[in-house]
Amino acid sequence: MSSLPPLRIAVQKKGRLLDESIQLLKECGIKIDNGRDQLKAAARNFPIEVLYLRNSDIPQYIQDGVADIGIIGENTIIEKKKEVEIVQKLGFSKCRLSLATPKDIPYGSVQDLDGKRIATSYPVSLQLFLDANNIKADIHEISGSVEIAPNIGLADAICDLVSTGSTLFKNGLEEQDIVLKSEAVIAASPKIDQERRDILDRLLFRVKSVLAARNKKYLLMNVPTAKVDDIIGILPGMRSPTVLPLAEEGWSSVHTVIDEGRFWDIIDELRTSGAEGILIVPIDKMIL
Numbered sequence: 001m002s003s004l005p006p007l008r009i010a011v012q013k014k015g016r017l018l019d020e021s022i023q024l025l026k027e028c029g030i031k032i033d034n035g036r037d038q039l040k041a042a043a044r045n046f047p048i049e050v051l052y053l054r055n056s057d058i059p060q061y062i063q064d065g066v067a068d069i070g071i072i073g074e075n076t077i078i079e080k081k082k083e084v085e086i087v088q089k090l091g092f093s094k095c096r097l098s099l100a101t102p103k104d105i106p107y108g109s110v111q112d113l114d115g116k117r118i119a120t121s122y123p124v125s126l127q128l129f130l131d132a133n134n135i136k137a138d139i140h141e142i143s144g145s146v147e148i149a150p151n152i153g154l155a156d157a158i159c160d161l162v163s164t165g166s167t168l169f170k171n172g173l174e175e176q177d178i179v180l181k182s183e184a185v186i187a188a189s190p191k192i193d194q195e196r197r198d199i200l201d202r203l204l205f206r207v208k209s210v211l212a213a214r215n216k217k218y219l220l221m222n223v224p225t226a227k228v229d230d231i232i233g234i235l236p237g238m239r240s241p242t243v244l245p246l247a248e249e250g251w252s253s254v255h256t257v258i259d260e261g262r263f264w265d266i267i268d269e270l271r272t273s274g275a276e277g278i279l280i281v282p283i284d285k286m287i288l
């Protein structure tokens with residue numbers, strides 16, 4: 001174990017970001033000595049220390065340098081108006097902050113909200129959006145269960161996070177305008193020192209390799225050598241797949257990396273063109 005000062009990384013203590021944050025660190029080969037109850041845990045094999053914190057407190061801790069970096073939703077950074085640097089988007093916890101209104105009340109445009117009451121847990125983000133659209137509305141801040149507000153006469157509209165839309169649907173609300181889009185990111189402190197910045201760079205190298213491999217598959221198949229060009233023509237976006245001769249005369253093995261979703265689009269074509277023994281293998285890491 002090196003004697004470097006550890007990079008302090010803030011993650012959510014509990015909530016939607018926690019599991020995927022820990023999973024990401026794990027896939028980066030970082031072993032954390034438990035301790036959610038302990039609220040601070042060191043990694044055994046990498047110079048980082050994990051701080052388990054309240055989601056809404058994380059941007060402040062990063063800005064102040066109490067944590068060097070954190071895994072947090074972009075929307076929380078905006079809401080808390082903190083000066084932190086987004087160094088890596090992580091592709092999970094994708095959601096949008098949206099305005100929604102009761103589905104039985106006609107809605108033309110955001111201008112219809114002028115003079116109305118809007119319930120939200122994100123007053124700063126909402127105010128920015130209203131100002132940009134020249135709308136004056138009465139923002140009613142509540143900390144949760146926002147979708148219930150129109151049903152109990154507390155507001156005419158709401159502004160809350162949406163991903164599947166099922167909470168809106170269950171509460172008879174319709175999504176109208178998107179205020180902002182968000183996903184989990186790694187944010188870094190303006191106060192991070194050079195030694196820890198170096199550790200961050202090593203961490204980011206691993207994170208990028210893990211993210212690049214997600215949703216990618218390694219595809220292998222046996223192809224009659226005469227059909228190799230046809231098969232390569234079907235494979236999306238690959239300039240130079242690997243083609244190896246098989247022991248059996250007249251057959252080749254073709255290897256390539258492919259988006260998992262794309263594979264199902266071309267499977268029939270590959271088979272019609274003579275591909276056999278098709279294997280789709282997960283990729284653990286991709287070093288770019």
Ligand SMILES: Nc1ncnc2c1ncn2[C@@H]1O[C@H](COP(=O)(O)OP(=O)(O)OP(=O)(O)O)[C@@H](O)[C@H]1O
Binds near residue numbers: 015054057073163
């Ligand atoms: N329905 C959702 N789908 C996808 N991502 C979401 C959803 N709801 C929230 N998120 C993202 O996850 C982050 C954490 O949400 P979570 O509900 O766990 O915490 P929270 O209740 O906002 O915590 P706190 O009250 O401490 O701020 C949000 O800031 C947002 O970026």
Ligand SMILES: O=P(O)(O)OC[C@H]1O[C@H](OP(=O)(O)OP(=O)(O)O)[C@H](O)[C@@H]1O
Binds near residue numbers: 144161162165168
């Ligand atoms: O579009 P959907 O997939 O239905 O997700 C939207 C819901 O998810 C979030 O709440 P969460 O479940 O995080 O509860 P919370 O208020 O306790 O944070 C958000 O505040 C919405 O209520």
Ligand SMILES: [Mg+2]
């Ligand atoms: Mg929530």
